[in-house]
Amino acid sequence: MTATVAAPERRRVYRLIPAEHGHRLTRQEDAVPRPAGREVLVRIRAASLNYRDLMVRRGQLGEVRDGLIPLSDGAGEVVAVGSEVTQWRAGDRVAPLFYPLWTAGKYREAYGPSALGGGNSDGVLADVIAVPEASLVRVPDTLDFAEAATLPCAALTAWQALVVRGGVAAGDTVLVQGTGGVALFGLQIATALGARVIVLSSSDDKRERASRLGAFATVNYRTTPDWDIEVRKLTDGLGVSHLLELGGPGTFDRSLRAIRAGGHIAQIGVFTGFGPQSNLMRLQLINASIDGINVGSGEQFAAMNSFIAGRGLKPVIDRSFAFDEAEAAYAHLASGQHFGKVVIRF
Template sequence: MTQNSRSYHLVRSGETNKLICSDNAAPKPDHHQVLIRMGAASLNYRDLLTRQDITSNRAGLIPLSDGAGTVVAVGSEVSQWKEGDRVSPNFFPNWHGGAFSLTYPAKALGGGQTDGVLSDYIVTEESSLVEVASHLTLAEAACLPCAGLTAWQALFERGGLKAGDTVLVQGTGGVALFGLQLATAYGARVIMISSSDAKLERARNFGAWQTINYRTQPEWDKVALDLTDGKEVDHILELGGPDTYNRSIAAIAAGGRIAQIGVLTGFALQPDILPLMFKNASINGICVGSVTHFERLNRYISDHQIHPVIEQVFGFDDVPEAYELLKSASHFGKIVIDLS
């Protein structure tokens, strides 16, 4: 019997895209594909940008890159997965391992020409999937593919994080809180900055070593210098963009690493990078990660029994409200859609 599959689509309406719900027959897996009954999906800042983009996305695109679900059918040549397995698709389905390629972004889930996961059923290549850690719910696992993996690559795959290092994290969104959780579990000291004292208090409850309110202490780079007894910080998760970059460069230690991740204050980056030379510091551009990275992240999360921080879970009918919460920037952690 053919299953029905609800899904949301982006349809142009004026200067933005409307979220339109439809009900269609569930797709069928090809020889090397897997059919997944999605249990949950989560939102990222990228999803706001995608919805606002009325020129780059295919008409009717299914949004969202991050989700987790259960295998319900496999193609004739599939050997790695079976019915009942709990899995999550990688953000870049064709980046299995090795060096990054500029061909990968065109296939990123939930943007451009490639449908995402905001649907009851999706099909994907078996090689793009990872197993969900046994201690996680599907809602928790749905938080990992973009935000969790980005923080993992920034700190471990590219950052070379060591126990005892000091990490400065900007904000309290998904990537930021994963950075806090992953780093503290490894024995690093984390400084969180935010404009909200209430959010900073919650961050301390999750292990933040120090916190800075950048509204009341706008020269947060100098505060970080004081907190580290003049040594500055070893790693920065740069999530702000133009408004924060020069302070990040000022706060980074000799030999330190800035992970360029976010563009919350825009795209026109024109920082003074000369101090990086005299500090022998570096900037690593971070764009999510590979299937191999994702597998290592899940093993780490399992070993340390880390649970993603979820702000709120919305039902399928309340997806527009979930987008509005994301847009408000009032959330602490991840926003999840329950598709079960």
Template sequence: MKVMTLRSPAGLDTLRIEERADPGDPTPGTIRVALHGSSLNFHDLGVVTGKMPSADGRVPLSDGAGIVEAVGEGVTEFAAGDHVVSCFFPDWQDGPPVIGDFSRTPGDGIDGFAQAHVVLPATAFTHAPKLYDSVEAATITTAGLTAWRALVADGGLKAGDTVLLLGTGGVSIWALQISKAMGAIVAITSSSDAKLNRAKALGADFTLNYRTHPDWGRRIADWTGGRGVDHVVEVGGPGTLGQSIDAVRIGGHISLIGVLTGRGGQVPTAALMAKQARLQGLIVASRRDQQAFVRALDATGIRPVIDRRFPLDRLADAFAFEMSGEHFGKIGIEW
């Protein structure tokens, strides 16, 4: 069967299609899935560019969705013909976080979903949202579920809350859609006025170009009448955290989920203490959280925003497009 692999030294030019043996029939507790879609994440980009080292010959992509072809003995949750989507942490089923690395994350510590078929434990998947195609379904595994946990599972988002989102990538646009579906009031930043206009069309209540207004944290606080926002989905890291603290209300919640501006830096501890805000790091969520997210998507009818779709054999081109920063929302891969 066809498989996309990443050869050493990692780089877009070492992504290649290879032939590997078919995984065969499912064993007890497993399911065989014909994969048809994936989506790109910043984590995947780190792997394929070598910033997050992986094994030679690794199959990339942490997101995968497709159709169950057969189930092994003892599997009752799924049946042949079901549409399923993968889990970012296949071993984290429920409860508080128990994993702090990517040693068992598909596309990083273990082979991912850039391939035609897989046979994996049934617990490595959930049902996909109804009416989604496989590319749409794959967008929930990492980006969508991260936004859900930040705002709902951890943040306790409720109608009338104010939310600040940074940028217009996959997590932020998912967070915009989730927030508006739940009755929240949303501010979003970008360096592109065109992208801000697209965010307005999706329901953003306040938009701000952070290049035009480098003091965006104070301006967001002013937009709330000086109170500050209830939630910040912080994807930038050290280069933006200080302004996110400026923007958040006293006792508010900052979800630290990204490192787009670097992996280390100073934290304005005095400002954070004065705000008495909760700064919480997080990496995606559990399978149980994903099941709750799928139920919410089925109830609300939210559909993901996918900027472009690429065939699997143009995966390098898709990553190059991601590196350009021109995308709005998610980048899909289909086959």
């Protein structure tokens, strides 16, 4: 028998419907799901968008099920629990995992299809969703729901890249590309650990804002196209210890030239597309390394949340939209004008 508390009967939900080019976003209403034995019903209070969400909608990441609920990142409160749930109770503030099956340990390819908001796995752009008990983490008490909704993908990706895989430490130098969610979380996390961060941006206004967040230096990659040379100058000719590679094929060659001997590149983004791959011989010549970064586990998420709360870090939200303005939120993210995260408040 399912144990429930005050849960609504109907919910607002957005779904992706096939269109001529990609998918259109359609708002609907339907019945609220009821939690099975080990499921938890979560009322989503806010969601945030990632570049991946644009790619899913455009059909760039493979097939998308007709009627898929999009978006992977959200936060809210427990409103009902299944009869076998022991970990959560009504009122708990939680966020679903990007990969519901990746609760701990190393990543496995089998986790991939479970990623929320893509392929065949419904996401969080709905008032209420049902989530497996083990696929939730408690969000920091220091953050409101909108701030907590930015954490599941962007923040955890930066944490995985710099802390789990990179081992960033005081005195290291870090280069981040752009001023989107992953980049700014990387800036905040690395700075909190005592590293010096260099930020690339084509906007002088965004560079100034990055400096106020603690960037050691910034470089305008549009007016300084040879930014790898400038980065080496800023690091006494050595190059950076860590690099969050967010651009993809269009930036990777310069990233290889900007990394120092023994340095670490975290391969994360594909903003410049899926073009030809670079010659990786330089990695061997300078004993550097590259890690493919794909979000993180629930265990890592919990550790990051403790760090965020302990250090008093606040996610950077560029703009918030109402639930009825979801289409405008997508458009704002696609414009590339944002500094930090784009959020939908329910």
